[in-house]
Amino acid sequence: MxxxxxxxxxxxxxxxxxxxxxxxxxxxxxxxxxxxxxxxxxxxxxxxxxxxxxxxxxxxxxxxxxxxxxxxxxxxxxxxxxxxxxxxxxxxxxxxxxxxxxRTLLIHASDEGRPMCEALGFEHMGTIHQHQGAAFQPPLVSLPPGERLRPIGAKDTPRLVELASRASGLDRSELLPQLLDVASGIALDRDGELIGFALFRRFGDGHVIGPVIAPESPDESRAKALISYWLSLNAGMFVRVDTPLRYGLSPWLEGLGLPLVDTIEQMALDGPPSTDATLTQFALTSQALW
Structure with missing residues (x-):
């Protein structure tokens, strides 16, 4: 038309x-x-x-x-x-x-696009902070006893799909295997059980860390450990992290040398997806793929 x-x-x-x-x-x-x-x-x-x-x-x-x-x-x-x-x-x-x-529709809206989305019935879910930079020196972040970081293996894919789906409220059974084809991954392991992970892949003229998924309780230290792992391996490279404001990582990321460069609104039509309260997606896969 x-x-x-x-x-x-x-x-x-x-x-x-x-x-x-x-x-x-x-x-x-x-x-x-x-x-x-x-x-x-x-x-x-x-x-x-x-x-x-x-x-x-x-x-x-x-x-x-x-x-x-x-x-x-x-x-x-x-x-x-x-x-x-x-x-x-x-x-x-x-x-x-x-x-x-x-169906539930999810969008990240700029200041210019938000009025149009609101007129169509989309409602505010939260705010995303986009951090990026190349000059960072991440600290070593301690994990609770019994927990460690380890490389992701081929047999981990079903568990990664499960964690990503629970944390985002979206069926990640098709996305995650495709992401793993183009990304490197680090797993968060607790006494032999995979409980979180973070992916690192090429994007634009640099790299992106995301998704980052971990238990939130008792604080965000696990997410910091996952992000710090990739930053420490890639010092001097241009890296981007998109994180929800409500999880409190922005001041820490800025302190590492990843300044806040943009803010965008998460919006949903027909309600937000239902997520697992025991898991948190601390960083997006991308603003398009969530």
Missing amino acids: PDSGKNDVIEYRAFTPDDIPAAHALSTAVKWRHRMDDWRFAARLGSGFAAVDQQGTLVGTALAWQFGTDAATLGMFIVSPGHQRRGIGRGLLDRLMAKLGS
């Missing part, structure tokens, strides 16, 4: 792998750090829509990722700077919502 812009007509169609080079150029134009490989990974796991002008030029993107039958996340929302404020973002979001039907 076309939309009228100021000087042209916008057409909406399915996003395809052939759109990735133009989508990468679009994300670069709005100063996102995504590589072509980051776009390929996101598009392989999800689906969505492209907005193109009369010349066939890509001017907008929006993707979604389904987790089981009950929930989906929305992301990779971009509108070309020259085509903003013409209703293209709303057109993309309307089409994604219609395609996904009745």
